[in-house]
Amino acid sequence: EADIYQTPRYLVIGTGKKITLECSQTMGHDKMYWYQQDPGMELHLIHYSYGVNSTEKGDLSSESTVSRIRTEHFPLTLESARPSHTSQYLCASSAGQGASPLHFGNGTRLTVT
Amino acid sequence: AQSVTQPDIHITVSEGASLELRCNYSYGATPYLFWYVQSPGQGLQLLLKYFSGDTLVQGIKGFEAEFKRSQSSFNLRKPSVHWSDAAEYFCAVGATGFQKLVFGTGTRLLVSP
Numbered sequence: 001e002a003d004i005y006q007t008p009r010y011l012v013i014g015t016g017k018k019i020t021l022e023c024s025q026t027m028g029h030d031k032m033y034w035y036q037q038d039p040g041m042e043l044h045l046i047h048y049s050y051g052v053n054s055t056e057k058g059d060l061s062s063e064s065t066v067s068r069i070r071t072e073h074f075p076l077t078l079e080s081a082r083p084s085h086t087s088q089y090l091c092a093s094s095a096g097q098g099a100s101p102l103h104f105g106n107g108t109r110l111t112v113t
Numbered sequence: 114a115q116s117v118t119q120p121d122i123h124i125t126v127s128e129g130a131s132l133e134l135r136c137n138y139s140y141g142a143t144p145y146l147f148w149y150v151q152s153p154g155q156g157l158q159l160l161l162k163y164f165s166g167d168t169l170v171q172g173i174k175g176f177e178a179e180f181k182r183s184q185s186s187f188n189l190r191k192p193s194v195h196w197s198d199a200a201e202y203f204c205a206v207g208a209t210g211f212q213k214l215v216f217g218t219g220t221r222l223l224v225s226p
Contacts, residue, residue, distance in 0.1 A: 006156075035216075040122070043157075043203070043216040058213075090156055101147065102214060104156035 003027045006091050006105035013081055014113055021076045021108045023091035032074040033102065035090040036060060043090065049074060081112045115140040115206045119217035126194045127225050134189040134220050136204030145207035146187040147214065148178055152200045160202075163187065174198070199224045 004025040013019055025032065030051045035043040035058075045058030047066040055066050063085070064078050074093075078085055088109045092102040116139045126132050138144055145164055149157040161172025168180040178189045187204060201221050205214040 004156075009154075040218060042117070042218045045213065048213070092157075101159045101162055102157070104149075104158070106154070106156045 004091060004093055004103050004105040006089075006108050008108060009106065010109050010111075012111045012113060015080075015082055017081050019078050019081055019110070021089055021091075021110070023074045023076070023105060024072050025074075025093045025103070025105075026072065027093060027095065027103065028071065029093035029095045029103070030071065031094045031100075032068065033092045033094075034058070034064075034066060034074070034076050035092065036062065037088040037090055037107070047076065081110075083112045086110060086112050115144065115208055115215050117204050117206050117215055117217035119202075119204055119220050121220045122218070123221045123223065125223040125225055128196050129193050132189075132191045132194045132198070132222070134202050134204075134222070136187045136189065136217060137185050138187060138204070138206040139185065140206055140208065142208075146178075146180060147205040147207065148172065148176070148187075148189050149203045149205060149216075150174075150200050151203065151219075157203060160189070194222075194224055196224045196226070198222060 007022045032049045034047040037043045044060035046062040049055050049068040088107050090107045091105045094100040094102050118137045147162045148160040151157045160176050161170050163170050163180045201219045203219045204217045207214045
């Protein structure tokens, strides 16, 4: 049973459209993350958050933006989608101090045509 | 900065045979180490983790991993593979402080009858 939910699971959209990928968790975790995953490549951290009103860019430069207005919600927005944004986006959360394991959602596979 | 190498892109194992997936890490201090599994179309599920203490850690689904500091390795093992183990396996290393995992490129496990 998933405690972290991502919607939509699949999205096909045209170039130039604005999109928001949703991520919600019911575990009360302070830390949340967005990873980008391409086939045969490692997961790249693109955004993370320590808690409400805290957001930081990750290691991989991304044109997306995130917000953290509520603990449980960490949406990712692309203002103008491009084919180079085609990828799988994974949301994750973790609890507590130190190296708590990440809990992942099932991902959103985005295709920009 | 930490890094992870998974030297095997694909591995094919016969059902019932033993399995070992390799993972080498680079990190200056004692790392936090994780193995995750990803089935097609799914997010990542935590198999096991190493923080400190006993260097042989047990995980879910009959998996275990051994931390070898002298070899900077954290190889994943299973004595007898089942067809349902076919998936992609990711090794990850975390640094102290903020939980910012670095993932390897993954190893795809194929299980033959």
